[in-house]
Amino acid sequence: MQTLNPTARVILGMIKLGRNTGYDIKSLVDVSTRHFWAASYGQLYPELKRLEQDGLITGRDEPSGGRRRRVYELTEDGERALHDWLASDEKPSYELRDEGLLKIFFGDSMSADELVRAVQANRRLHEGVGAALREIEPHARDAETRFPYLTLQAGLAEHDHMAAWWREVEERLARGEDPHVPADPKEQQ
Amino acid sequence: MQTLNPTARVILGMIKLGRNTGYDIKSLVDVSTRHFWAASYGQLYPELKRLEQDGLITGRDEPSGGRRRRVYELTEDGERALHDWLASDEKPSYELRDEGLLKIFFGDSMSADELVRAVQANRRLHEGVGAALREIEPHARDAETRFPYLTLQAGLAEHDHMAAWWREVEERLARGEDPHVPADPKEQQ
DNA sequence: GAAGGCATGTAAATCGTTACATGATTTA
């Protein structure tokens, strides 16, 4: 059994959660995993076809009204593939591409003013993600599933923390202090 | 002026910092920006050629011993392009792909045991990044530039915080409690 | 009747990793 490609992983999981059309999967991704796992139609639809060809899902046309619609469900092989992935002990992949941080890395080439703005942009970015998560929070809390809510809290913890961290750098900079933040207060004894 | 592609952004900045060969740039990336901005030879060398063709950098062959070596520097246009990017007010891009979090998202389909292991994997991932950063920490602290050190501290703050967060989830799970972590103690009043 | 949501898809371009290929110099 081939290892599932990245898009296949979300798809199988989302179908298991009852999201059974490409559109439906995309809609849920956009309000739930987007901040740590995005997906576009350009990936989703071709991958749904491939998964069907490989026998991990089956689809049937089920128009609702005159609107065409293809509804998928997991096959036994699909269930197994999903479970094997979830239970696998392979070190899970983790990739971050943070342009704001890269700018700060090159901060020695910036003026004081430019720097402050770059720091502000980082603070705002994390505040923005936090605010977006807080908006979907009540909705996620009331779902029948429990773990999507946990990942939302993980996102909240991360982005709130980083927003606060950058806010502190911003303040030190504003006071003309060295931006080198000492270790996190919680970490110090 | 075309906007710089992602790889061009690191390259120009790194050349500005005095890293003047493809190999040299890659070496620094691997011990400094890798945890938030990676780059491979497969991107670097072709992009160096493109940047030279576009007149943002100039290269000259400067063998050291019998070893061939192409040394680059920024042109005026390159300086300007770098600076324009650094000073631009465009919202910086931020992308995360976290497989471990995705597994947790589907945690309702896992057994208690599988779940604990997935949570542990997340904790370990962040601990691992933290440990790697701590190893390069003394080296980064003593550099003549100040801001690379700040990005290292940002990474430390983030990964230490997330390691602690997952550790707490792990403990709650071990005690058979609901994994839903309440708001961060610092955030509560 | 217009706007917004439901629904599916493709093409092109871009971006990125991995594996391969090569060879010199330095250090243990």
Add this chain to the structure above:
DNA sequence: TAAATCATGTAACGATTTACATGCCTTC
């Protein structure tokens, strides 16, 4: 003399985004 490090590159593949194209249904 073997291993590590310096050094440059390409080809194939895989992953992802963006823009385009289409059309029905529901609600205002």
